[in-house]
Amino acid sequence: MKPFEIIDHTADAGIKVQGATLTELFENAAKGMFAVIAGEGYKAQGTKVEKKITVKENRDDIESVLVSWLSELLYLFNREKIYLDSFRILSLNNNGIEAEAGGVNIDLYQSDLYREIKAVTFHNLKIQENEEGFNCVIIFDL
Amino acid sequence: MAYAWQGKLEKLDDFRWKIPQSYKSGMKVPGIIYANEKLLPEILNDKAPEQVANTAFLPGIVKYSLAMPDIHWGYGFSIGGVAATDPKDNGVISPGGVGYDINCGVRLVRSDLTLNDLKPRLETLVNALFNNIPSGVGSSGNIKVSAREEKEIFLKGAAWAVKKGYGLEEDLEFTEDRGFMEGADPSIVSKRAYERGADQSGTLGSGNHFLEIQVIDEIYDEVKANSFDLFKGQVTMMIHSGSRGLGYQICDDYVKGMVSCLDKYGINVPDRQLACAPLDSPEGRGYLAAMKCAANYAWANRQCLMHLARNVFEKIFNKSHSSMGLKLVYDVAHNIAKMEKHRTNRGERVLCVHRKGATRAFPPGHADLPEAYKETGQPVIIPGDMGRCSYVLAGAPASMEETFGSTCHGAGRRLSRSGAIKTCAGRQIDKELFNKSGIIVRAKARGTLAEEAPEAYKDVNEVVDVVHGAGLSLKVARMRPLGVIKG
Numbered sequence: 001m002k003p004f005e006i007i008d009h010t011a012d013a014g015i016k017v018q019g020a021t022l023t024e025l026f027e028n029a030a031k032g033m034f035a036v037i038a039g040e041g042y043k044a045q046g047t048k049v050e051k052k053i054t055v056k057e058n059r060d061d062i063e064s065v066l067v068s069w070l071s072e073l074l075y076l077f078n079r080e081k082i083y084l085d086s087f088r089i090l091s092l093n094n095n096g097i098e099a100e101a102g103g104v105n106i107d108l109y110q111s112d113l114y115r116e117i118k119a120v121t122f123h124n125l126k127i128q129e130n131e132e133g134f135n136c137v138i139i140f141d142l
Numbered sequence: 143m144a145y146a147w148q149g150k151l152e153k154l155d156d157f158r159w160k161i162p163q164s165y166k167s168g169m170k171v172p173g174i175i176y177a178n179e180k181l182l183p184e185i186l187n188d189k190a191p192e193q194v195a196n197t198a199f200l201p202g203i204v205k206y207s208l209a210m211p212d213i214h215w216g217y218g219f220s221i222g223g224v225a226a227t228d229p230k231d232n233g234v235i236s237p238g239g240v241g242y243d244i245n246c247g248v249r250l251v252r253s254d255l256t257l258n259d260l261k262p263r264l265e266t267l268v269n270a271l272f273n274n275i276p277s278g279v280g281s282s283g284n285i286k287v288s289a290r291e292e293k294e295i296f297l298k299g300a301a302w303a304v305k306k307g308y309g310l311e312e313d314l315e316f317t318e319d320r321g322f323m324e325g326a327d328p329s330i331v332s333k334r335a336y337e338r339g340a341d342q343s344g345t346l347g348s349g350n351h352f353l354e355i356q357v358i359d360e361i362y363d364e365v366k367a368n369s370f371d372l373f374k375g376q377v378t379m380m381i382h383s384g385s386r387g388l389g390y391q392i393c394d395d396y397v398k399g400m401v402s403c404l405d406k407y408g409i410n411v412p413d414r415q416l417a418c419a420p421l422d423s424p425e426g427r428g429y430l431a432a433m434k435c436a437a438n439y440a441w442a443n444r445q446c447l448m449h450l451a452r453n454v455f456e457k458i459f460n461k462s463h464s465s466m467g468l469k470l471v472y473d474v475a476h477n478i479a480k481m482e483k484h485r486t487n488r489g490e491r492v493l494c495v496h497r498k499g500a501t502r503a504f505p506p507g508h509a510d511l512p513e514a515y516k517e518t519g520q521p522v523i524i525p526g527d528m529g530r531c532s533y534v535l536a537g538a539p540a541s542m543e544e545t546f547g548s549t550c551h552g553a554g555r556r557l558s559r560s561g562a563i564k565t566c567a568g569r570q571i572d573k574e575l576f577n578k579s580g581i582i583v584r585a586k587a588r589g590t591l592a593e594e595a596p597e598a599y600k601d602v603n604e605v606v607d608v609v610h611g612a613g614l615s616l617k618v619a620r621m622r623p624l625g626v627i628k629g
Contacts, residue, residue, distance in 0.1 A: 116347065123218060
């Protein structure tokens with residue numbers, strides 16, 4: 001099972017994500033998003049950083065938690081210039097997520113990164129369950 | 143050939159195609175796509191027509207869900223989509239119908255310079271622009287503002303920049319809405335949005351945003367060109383940017399909230415990215431007031447960018463920008479929602495016109511036009527791709543009759559980004575453009591060049607032919623690129 005796959009979208013970009021569990025799906029979605037930003041196989045160099053992430057939604061809606069989780073990571077990338085590449089989810093339910101993420105501080109200006117994800121969208125977003133686990137397609141606004 | 147679009151599409155005439163309301167149960171109005179036979183196959187192979195049908199679900203939508211000829215697959219709305227909703231008929235406002243880059247738009251600056259004046263210094267100029275105008279992912283600039291000052295930007299838009307000395311009073315006259323929308327409320331903008339906006343004024347951004355030096359190579363309407371102060375052989379400059387991280391954050395904040403509104407107000411839409419709330423609700427009013435903050439920020443941003451560019455021209459030519467006639471022709475927003483008066487079957491109404499990748503195109507005589515353009519109609523600035531050409535059009539009467547005063551906004555993508563990279567594998571786009579057409583391109587990151595290669599876009603000539611043929615906006619002048627800077 002491929003953790004994620006970057007898919008074609010005319011104007012923007014998307015990822016098809018899979019995971020044996022919901023936790024794995026969320027971790028893979030995070031990896032997929034950073035692969036959209038930097039390309040698959042990108043190795044960021046810099047000072048190591050650890051971050052604790054808590055998102056509370058209270059909407060009883062797993063897709064809202066997924067969008068908020070990715071938006072939170074995107075915020076850390078844009079504002080604190082942290083390229084995140086490891087994710088450990090501590091708790092996850094329909095109302096929120098708690099996780100630890102690790103990455104490195106990067107100098108965006110010096111980097112060769114050129115894909116700016118403006119936002120994580122809800123476009124046709126639906127987490128589906130089958131015998132292999134969970135999957136969904138996430139579209140990012142570029 | 144089997145298209146991705148399997149639904150019915152009725153040809154109304156050479157430029158108009160109708161998706162009947164019966165296509166999907168839940169559509170409140172039919173869809174109309176503006177296209178010609180050449181553009182249609184690629185449109186039908188994209189997911190955009192489905193999005194035109196989905197947009198027709200919005201409560202209070204008036205007449206049609208519209209799509210301009212540069213239509214392509216977006217999220218929620220198609221890009222190139224126009225929808226007007228009536229607040230008196232439970233009409234809604236949808237942040238996805240504006241987009242994350244609130245008031246992304248284009249401005250065109252004219253000059254007295256001709257191609258011959260520029261040629262010897264073109265490369266120096268392009269390099270200097272590239273070095274002095276911040277661009278790229280997450281770029282921040284030298285114009286840093288405090289939270290107090292940011293509030294002033296939210297309230298005053300481009301006028302804030304002019305007051306700071308980043309431009310002239312007359313620039314405001316030639317900006318849509320004079321560069322600010324009334325009713326912005328800085329108190330409802332999130333802390334994160336403030337943070338993201340603090341250091342991004344006067345920054346271009348990345349992706350399809352650009353600053354381009356051009357020359358006019360064709361005039362279609364001498365009288366209107368004269369009124370716009372344009373002539374053949376003239377050097378112009380085009381700037382494409384928006385509200386940067388501030389706008390993305392405001393949209394993000396409100397889309398999330400509005401997903402909950404779907405249940406609260408019993409709204410049925412087929413895609414959650416079409417999340418919306420009644421215009422006459424606390425959520426609807428809140429979004430509109432926050433959106434206006436970002437719209438005003440974007441106008442200030444393009445004003446700052448023009449100011450930085452004028453400074454570069456002054457340095458390179460050793461003359462004042464006014465002595466080179468570097469005047470703003472017009473600045474248009476192409477991702478925005480506006481309350482505007484339009485004629486409907488129920489008489490004149492104030493409607494909320496969503497333009498998601500569409501440009502306002504008010505015709506001659508419209509009350510909102512500056513005096514100088516009352517007789518010509520509004521200048522409509524249409525950027526093409528970095529290899530072909532761009533256009534200046536003038537708003538025309540059919541836009542008021544059919545499209546709520548709207549027209550296309552650019553060429554529109556035809557290839558996905560990975561599709562473009564595949565097509566351009568092993569090629570050096572900047573060298574090709576230089577060797578073939580003498581166009582000097584500077585980009586922060588090489589990857590941008592492949593994703594933004596001319597082949598990635600539809601032929602803007604075809605797009606413009608459709609809106610001209612349909613009478614939404616008429617051709618005035620065509621520009622070809624000389625130098626391009628990108629993020």
